[in-house]
Amino acid sequence: MADHLGWGIIEEEGWRKGPWTAEEDRLLIEYVRLHGEGRWNSVARLAGLKRNGKSCRLRWVNYLRPDLKRGQITPNEESIILELHARWGNRWSTIARSLPGRTDNEIKNYWRTHFKKKAIGPSDASEKTKTRLLRRQQFHQQQQKQQQQQQLQLLLQQQQQQLLLNQMDMNRIMATPLPQVIRQEMDSAVYPNTSEEESYFYSLLNSNVPEATNEDIIWDGLWMDDVHVLGNFNIAASSTAKATLHNLVPLC
DNA sequence: AACAAGTTCAACCGCCTACCA
DNA sequence: GTGGTAGGCGGTTGAACTTGT
Numbered sequence: 105m106a107d108h109l110g111w112g113i114i115e116e117e118g119w120r121k122g123p124w125t126a127e128e129d130r131l132l133i134e135y136v137r138l139h140g141e142g143r144w145n146s147v148a149r150l151a152g153l154k155r156n157g158k159s160c161r162l163r164w165v166n167y168l169r170p171d172l173k174r175g176q177i178t179p180n181e182e183s184i185i186l187e188l189h190a191r192w193g194n195r196w197s198t199i200a201r202s203l204p205g206r207t208d209n210e211i212k213n214y215w216r217t218h219f220k221k222k223a224i225g226p227s228d229a230s231e232k233t234k235t236r237l238l239r240r241q242q243f244h245q246q247q248q249k250q251q252q253q254q255q256l257q258l259l260l261q262q263q264q265q266q267l268l269l270n271q272m273d274m275n276r277i278m279a280t281p282l283p284q285v286i287r288q289e290m291d292s293a294v295y296p297n298t299s300e301e302e303s304y305f306y307s308l309l310n311s312n313v314p315e316a317t318n319e320d321i322i323w324d325g326l327w328m329d330d331v332h333v334l335g336n337f338n339i340a341a342s343s344t345a346k347a348t349l350h351n352l353v354p355l356c
Numbered sequence: 357a358a359c360a361a362g363t364t365c366a367a368c369c370g371c372c373t374a375c376c377a
Numbered sequence: 378g379t380g381g382t383a384g385g386c387g388g389t390t391g392a393a394c395t396t397g398t
Contacts, residue, residue, distance in 0.1 A: 121367080122366095122367075142383095142384085143383090144383075145382085145384095157383070157384080158369090158383090158384080158385095161384070196386075197385075208386075209366075210365080212387075213364070217363065
């Protein structure tokens with residue numbers, strides 16, 4: 105059970121709660137400087153703080169992070185908050201990403217104190233449902249994305265194999281003496297005038313497919329209305345792949 | 357000056373998802 | 378496949394501060 109010795113000195117299972125002291129802040133800053141962000145549950149052990157991981161993370165993210173912007177929300181920021189809230193609802197962390205230096209907590213508090221009163225009404229009652237629905241949709245989209253990535257990766261693997269085989273054939277052909285003109289023709293057939301999409305595909309073929317791509321960032325901004333974009337991306341990737349394969353076929 | 361009411365914001369809570377063994 | 382754990386998120390709380398009477 106918790107010992108209630110006053111706000112700030114409450115302890116439960118050895119964890120301190122309540123307002124942070126300057127010394128605790130110093131220890132946390134030092135910890136992050138040495139070990140970086142993350143592994144928050146190690147903070148207690150490594151930094152000598154009697155705070156649980158969640159508390160440490162929150163303190164860092166909302167208060168100690170060096171890139172935080174202090175002071176009043178500007179009118180410009182306010183309009184961004186209004187616009188994004190109209191679009192996303194109470195998805196504060198998503199909104200916060202569009203306002204560098206502002207935290208989700210800060211934006212949430214700002215919204216509640218400045219706009220909540222105006223917003224209370226029939227729409228407010230449905231806010232929770234709306235947020236949950238959005239979350240569920242996000243989850244389904246994530247699953248779809250994974251499936252599509254798997255398909256794309258499979259396709260790329262097949263094509264890389266095909267390319268390897270083609271290259272082996274090419275090597276064999278190139279090993280036999282040919283007139284210069286015919287060789288030039290063949291060179292242009294391997295890498296014809298490429299479109300942007302094809303260049304992108306070549307670059308994919310020539311590099312290992314990264315495990316974590318910028319798609320994560322893109323996906324952050326993709327929601328219901330944007331699903332078709334990913335659908336098109338997949339189609340585009342597939343069609344490009346087909347086109348590229350088609351270009352290679354005459355070589356076989 | 358003193359008190360009440362209103363506002364702000366740091367911090368906590370509970371839930372959910374991702375990840376790992 | 379499953380259970381445990383860590384981290385992230387939105388909602389809520391309550392102490393501190395400000396403003397009005």
